[in-house]
Amino acid sequence: MLTKVKSFGLNGLDGYLVDVEVDVSAGMPSYDIVGLGDTAIKESKFRVKSAIRNSLYQFPIDKVTINLAPADTKKEGSLYDLAIAVGILVCQGVLDKNKVKEFAYVGELSLDGSIKKVNGILPILITAKELGIKKVIVPKENAFEASYIENIEAYCCSNIIELVEYLQGLREIEKIEYKRFEDIKQINKGQDDFKYVKGQALAKRALEISASGGHNCIMVGPPGSGKSMLAKCLPSILPDLTFEEALEVTKIHSIAGVLDANVGIITNRPFRSPHHTTTTPALVGGGRTAKPGEISLSHNGVLFLDEFPEYPRTAIETLRQPLEDSKISISRVQQTIEYPANVMLIASMNPCPCGYYGQGPNKCKCTPSQIIKYRNKLSGPIMDRIDLHVEVDGVNYSDLTSREYEESSESIKARVEKARNIQLKRFANDKNFCNAKMNNEQIKKYCKLDEDGEDILKMAFEVYDLSARAYSRILKVARTIADLDNSENILVEHLTEALQYRNLDKKDGEDIC
Ligand SMILES: Nc1ncnc2c1ncn2[C@@H]1O[C@H](COP(=O)(O)OP(=O)(O)OP(=O)(O)O)[C@@H](O)[C@H]1O
Ligand SMILES: [Mg+2]
Ligand SMILES: [Zn+2]
Known part of the structure; x- marks a missing residue:
């Protein structure tokens, strides 16, 4: 008997439909899976067999062949266990073919027949919805993650017996209730707050500009001056994640297997601070299964690299392409996978090896x-x-011992949100959402300077020997400063403030000795 069961695979950030074909026919007893599987799929064979037997159903003694179609895509992981088991149980006459067809099935089996959590449920359900599949069975442990997709019926159960009895009409299983993102987002609660950071007005201002326009920022200062503390406060002033952004971020975390199963969706902008001993693949992504790295896990949020020069040079250099393109391509044997990497890079460093220069x-x-x-x-x-x-x-x-509270993150965030809203309007018809991501054409259109401004920039360009990239970055920062000031035009004061934040452009050693 031949039967077909729907399941899903993952390719980068997207799910794709996989047809699990199960054929049980008379012949020499054998059990094979074909369709380009990796080791996990070979292991799946044995898990499925034990899971069926330990749930007290019979495993066929005939020739069992399983094909995972499309056969030309490399399949990994344990996503298809459940669909394979369901297909075999149809061939065994335990389940009705037509009833089984109503659903797609995703889940890993353990030897005792329980259905275990898998990575990537969110992208899978988004794909299912796009393909018009109405009902999907997922592992119970993935229920939270599955609850944010509207207009799809997701059901969850925790073992094969429950599922079989449900499909036989003998019991009910839990239908996952749709939750509105707006109802669950906990906005930046309990985070570090700028009100506890004494003084440091210049650094706070720079971080406010960063947050407003999505700009990268580096803080340079002696040990104990509060650089790490300032960076940790940054999430508290970032604009709220929209649902679309949250879905993108959650997809990446789901695929990387780092999503908190009790939450299911990421509600705050990511703030990732990998240690400087981190490896290059961990930072940018890679490894055998081409998992997303820290730069993609920080997508739509902040990648904080504390003690920046301590990171291996190769790791720092590999950030160049994603910082420019807001995405990263990871090559592996058969294909190249692309992950989003739209991050704000925040870095900190001491001015010299001992830390006390200046x-x-x-x-x-x-x-x-x-x-x-x-x-x-x-x-x-x-x-x-x-x-x-x-x-x-x-x-x-005197700053440190002052009893006065500094300005709170809440009030800084209000200004940031205002500046972001100006940008959302400005780029309403474009693909980018913030000043930092403007292309050359947009810079030309939105960053016009008056004559005085042109003169100042020309002088700075020559004195600091700036690159063309630095030139456009100064204009983008000036645009953000003007937005914070609610000014349509970039004024000289906005430009001079932007220039003040380029002091590491001075030629090497110019201010040393
Ligand atoms: N401006 C400040 N206001 C209040 N506390 C501060 C300030 N600066 C530093 N501190 C205190 O000093 C501690 C150390 O600061 P932090 O770790 O941020 O310094 P750092 O600049 O990152 O130093 P390093 O270069 O050694 O990493 C903080 O946890 C905080 O308690
Ligand atoms: Mg520090
Ligand atoms: Zn020194």
């Missing part, structure tokens, strides 16, 4: 060549991609 006479113990070597760990092309360079000096005693 903090008063005799404090720094480094030689000029040590300082140059340290700064040169960050190549020109990388620094060029960072829009705001800000010096964070040690906080002074």
Whole structure:
């Protein structure tokens, strides 16, 4: 007997339909899966067999052949276990073919017949909906994640017996209730707040600009000046995630297998801070299964690289392409996978190896060549991609001991949201959502300077020997500053403020010695 059961596979960020064909026919007893599977699929064979037997159903003693179509796509993982088991049970006469056809099935089986959680349920359900599939059975542990897709009936159960009895009409299983994103989003609660950071007005202002326009920023300062603390406060002023953005972020986390099963959807902008001992594949993605890396897990949010020069040079350099294109391509044996990587890079570093350069006479113990070597760990092309360079000096005693609260994140966030709304209107017909992502044509259109502005920029370009990229980044930052000021035109004061954040562009060692 031949039967066909619907299931899904994953390719990068998207799901695709897989037809699981099960054929049980008379002949020498055998059990094969064909259709380009990897080791996980071979293992699946044995899991399915044990799961069926341990649920006290009979496994066929005839010739069993399973084909996963389309056969030319490399299939990985354990997503198809459940569909294979269902197909076999149809061939065994336990389940009715027509009833089984009403659903698609996704889930991993364990040897005792329980249905285990899989990665990627969210993208799978989005694909199912696009393909017009109305009903899907998913593992119970994935129920939260499955509850945010409207107009699809997702059911969950925890073992084969439950599913079989449901399909036989002997019992009910849980239908997953649709939840509205608006009802569950917990907006930036309990995070670090700028009101606890004393002084540091310049750094706070730079981070406000970053958050408003989606700009990359690097903070340079001595140990203990509060760089890490400032960065950790950044999420509290970022604009709220929209549902579409949340879905994109959740898809990536779901595929990477790092989604919290009790939440199911990501409601806050990601803030990822991988340690500097992290490997290049962990940072940009890769490995055997081409998993998304930290830069994609930070999509629509912040990638914070603390102690920036300590990261391996190769890891830093591989960030160049995704920082420019907001996406990353990962090559593997048979294909190239592309993941989104629209991030704000926030980095921090000390000004020199000992950390105290510029903090008063005799404090720094480094030689000029040590300082140059340290700064040169960050190549020109990388620094060029960072829009705001800000010096964070040690906080002074009276600021630190002041009993006054500083401005709260809530009130800064209100300004950020306003500036973002101006950008949303500006780019209503374009694909980008913030000033930092403007292309050359948009820069030309939206970043016009008056004559004085042109003169100032020309002078800065020559004095600092700026690159063409730095030039356009200055204009983008100036645009954001003007938006924060609710000004339609970029005024000289906006431009000069933007220029002030390029101090690491000075030629190597110019201000050293
Ligand atoms: N401006 C500040 N206001 C209040 N507390 C501060 C401030 N700056 C630093 N601190 C205190 O000092 C601690 C250390 O700061 P933080 O770790 O952010 O410094 P850092 O600049 O990242 O140093 P390093 O270069 O050594 O990493 C903070 O946890 C905080 O308690
Ligand atoms: Mg730090
Ligand atoms: Zn030093």
